[in-house]
Amino acid sequence: MGIETPGLRESKKQETRQLISDHATRLFIEQGFEQTTIAEIAAAARVAKKTVTNYFPRKEDLALDHHEEFTASLARAVTGRADGESALAALRREFGTALERRDPVAGFAGPEFARMIADSPTLTARLRDLHDQREEALAAALADAAPDASPAIAPRAAAALLAAAQRLLFQRIQELTLAGHPNDRIAATVAPEAAHVFGLLADCLGDFPAATA
The missing domain is CATH 1.10.357 (Tetracycline Repressor; domain 2)
Structure with missing residues (x-):
């Protein structure tokens, strides 16, 4: 079993963060920000709701992620x-x-x-x-x-x-x-x-x- 380096872990975190952000933006544009739920974003990104909130504590940060x-x-x-x-x-x-x-x-x-x-x-x-x-x-x-x-x-x-x-x-x-x-x-x-x-x-x-x- 290979050892995951800190650099690889950080890279994976960034990929997950970007994946969640991309799905959230798509859903917000399609459905509207107010109408889209964290559960829907998590399902689209195939992650747990807790993973979404760990990366983005505020729902607004999913849309304004910069x-x-x-x-x-x-x-x-x-x-x-x-x-x-x-x-x-x-x-x-x-x-x-x-x-x-x-x-x-x-x-x-x-x-x-x-x-x-x-x-x-x-x-x-x-x-x-x-x-x-x-x-x-x-x-x-x-x-x-x-x-x-x-x-x-x-x-x-x-x-x-x-x-x-x-x-x-x-x-x-x-x-x-x-x-x-x-x-x-x-x-x-x-x-x-x-x-x-x-x-x-x-x-x-x-x-x-x-x-x-």
Whole structure:
């Protein structure tokens, strides 16, 4: 009998997690999020209900399974910015890259997925929570980057403005997706709109905080 290595075990866990997520997404799109049960997802994935809840403690996480990446994305852009680069410049650059990649974290989830969220009060509320968590993480990153900021509320104020801009652009991409626009057309529409939104913030935020920690 072969010995299962830690790497193999982790690989199998990831495969199981992805299998459950894929079946859950399919059922949510076909039946609606509210109408689909954990038991149905477990049966489709051929696993026990407990296995589903072990991997996804909240039903919403089955649909929004990139939530950790989403909530950390803005803070990560700030902490990883180039030396001397402002938070605004870093987030503007990262958003441009996300547009080029048609990144789901920026809102490129496809019409079926976007409709699934729009039709579910539970998922709509959860997405609002995730936007709030993303803002909180960004505020913490900005506070770390500018520990002596004056007034003390400055990092939170900057985070509120930057996160609101990101939320608006995410919603815009979802709006255009639901209107039936293809991703390339969405990106072409949103790029100049994003430039306008970020431009509005330039006078407010300047180079805050320019220096890396």
